[in-house]
Amino acid sequence: MCYVTKASVGGRLRIPGSAHKTKKKLNLKGHFDELVRMNKVMLPRPRAAILLSILALIAFSSISFEVRASSLEIIQGKIAQFLKRPGIRSADWGIEIVDPTDNQVVLSLNPDKTFKPASVVKVITTATALEKLGSDFKFRTGAYAEGEIKPDGTLAGNLILVGRGDPNLMDPVGDLLPKPTLEELAEKVRALGIRRITGDVVGDNSYFDFNTHSNGWTTQDLKSVYGAPISALSINDNVLWLSARPTQHNQRISVSIEPQTSYFHVRNLGVTGSRKARRTLYARSIPGTRTVVVSGVLPISHRGYWQSVILEKPAEAVATLFKDELVRNGIGVDGTVRVLQYGDMPQEAKRRWTLLAEHQSPPLVKALEIINKRSNNLHAEMLLRTLGAEFAGAGTDEAGLKVVRDFLVEAGIESSHVRLNDGSGLSRDNIVTPRFQTSLLLFLSTRPYFDLFLSTLSVSGTDGTLKHRLASEPLRGTIHAKTGTLNGVASLSGYMTTRSGRNLVFSIFANNFRASVGRIRKTIDEICALFVNLY
Template sequence: FRPASTLKLVTTAAVLDALGPDARLRTTVETTGRLDGQGRILGDVFLVGRGDPSLSGRPAAGGSVMAPLQELAEALKAAGVRRIEGRVVGHEGAFTGDRRGSDWGWEDLTWSYGAEVSALSFNDNSVELKLAPGERPGDPALLEADPRSSYYSLVSTVATSPAGTKKELTLVRDGGANQIRLAGTLPVGETWEGRVALEDPARYAAAVFCEVLEAGGIRVTRGAAKSSDPRPVESRVLAAHDSPPLFELLKVVNKESQNLHTEMLLRLLGQRVKGEGSVTAGHEAARAFLARMGVPAEGWGLEDGSGLSRSDLVSPRGLVALLVAMDRHPYAEAFRESLAVMGVDGTLKDRLKGTPVEGRILAKTGTLKRANALAGYATTPAGERLAFSIVVNNHTVPGREAAAAIDEIGRALVGR
């Protein structure tokens, strides 16, 4: 069966087992250059990614997506740096291989859920766009972008249309140029927002960091670049940023079904367990974990870590075995708390809300074209916790109808 995003259960369980719930991922600013008496670094400065998926993109309420990069820039300034006589280089060498998953849909690649994967990823390798209508029909629509950067360009010809008319929008991101073009009409009283993926993540992170440094009073003479070459052994750390603990990162992955973060964790798993930050190494580590947990995974086809691939294949029986094993695992609580709660949060926030089932199912959803799934734990009125996996493939009904049928099975599981 195609598991869709319920495959994230495999990736998150394996990485939780390997790293532990309190693991943190560090991003550093490094150089081999000398800091002279005039505040100049004589050489390149490297922004080194090690697989932290949370380098902004998920700011606290009212916070800025720039905050981690601003903190790093402030640390450099506090150390006396005023000028970099060289480049700011985004370093992504911790991961190797294709930045995209096997058999991802072409239509996925424009949006943040299909963003390229890199060991250095900033703001989910995307930009958030918001459109609002002008004051009256015919006025240009108002376009906002976060973060603003010269790394990409925006061209909008969207016009305001009368209230009550149909919203008609098209968005195209030109490959290789990071130019985003919007056209169409937006009615008075309506809004639109979307997260658009940007190409070459390490260069994106370096470009934005370069802009943050300049805004903070640190001159960069040679602009931004990227590298995956081995770093010199004499490289020294000037500043560092640590991620939240892994158990918090997993809540974003499983509750919100965050594809990029999952793909980064799969490669991180390979790097930590097998010594190579690749999809292949990640799958080898995951399969070894499944075997150790007694999960029957023969015949499974693992193509990525997130379930976005149309070629992923797993068995519901195997997923249930994994859920049972994780319920007995030393990190069982962290794993369960990473799952969406029926009717409460994440991708299950609006399902069975206000019913007796609310709060009684913890699960991971899965949604692709003609594929819907739900896997997790259901608590009966007697307090018994049941592991389950429900997968519907190759249906021809709207996805919401398939999800509703799955929810009826969920009702039966909890006896309501």
């Protein structure tokens, strides 16, 4: 599989490993035979050899340029036809594709016009994180004692769970953590000999400001799984997974939740219906409570029903889960669960806490893979606030965005027409230009962490949000990119490797379209396929 990496000289891109076949085999043997014959007569051997080398270089360069120029004319003509199709031509298109070998812009359409980028914003957020935090940065989640530990194993006081923005306290996929973080911390607390806590289990959520959300998010976003609440203590993407299965006709259905916790009370009113019954089953949380109501009919012929329910108060849920783990490990808790939010307690008071146990996340690049490949909005927003907390003194969007803007200035990337309001791209108020986006990608290709950044992007036909796009040969594996989708917005930005072995940096944006998003994506993919196959 082809992939792009940074060359050691001049920040250019190259292909490691096996060589690539050229697009067209050129037969120049007769031409060079004639050159050799002429120069053997006219010149001494050393000078003839030098001149032959120069002439050969000029001949190959000229032919290569002519072949590429001809291919480019074909590509540009076909793209012009694509963009004239009914339903496609009414969209606003912005495209810039650059060949970094000679810094040539090979295709440009509205490069300085502003567009809504959708999730392509995640490239900006994750790039800033790699530059500022470093690829080896680890999130730290700690258990602290507020009180004295008695010789009999009693903590006379509170146990504090301090969250610092780790988006992966759980590992639903199963390839990130050896065990869930809260289970690990509870076992470490027990290993210290603690058997009883006389106070409360407190979730310290103050690393972020929990009471704010990004500008440009709609009311529907805030009610949806993809717009889940942003919290320094977060778990399971801040949603509860509920699954239901039929039992016997006219009997209550079977309901289970994940993560399993005492935090929620599930009120099961669901009934198993006949084979021909219509499914009406639905789960909803009652606002301001911990109750989830499951009601309706699930036909006996259904294999099951699954639904996500948003955690309105993630930190409280995480602290309750931690208490559950402590009890499972034989540690009694006399008190209740409560939460400390941003500004609730001065830092001076926290310095008197005693660290008992700490979990360190895998290196940052693992978290960035989830953000870019799976396009996880919550994780991107948590990362933005982590940047603010670490470098601007506050775990807020505003502080995080200041860090991003400073990074762009330091990188020398022109961003006067860019407006950013969040870290995920969910905000409709974000705007970028195609030229800005390709400039950022070109800058990243020169950084020492470029290979790591590239590994976080989806790969065509292979994984992430590109797993089922550009999947046929020879397109599979040739594109590393970030996708973006909102209502009326589709985008793709990243790196591609052509069949001839050239590497291109590209950004394609479509806004305000009336056609289906599937047709727009198909057009974007066709543009990429043209360059992979013909350039």
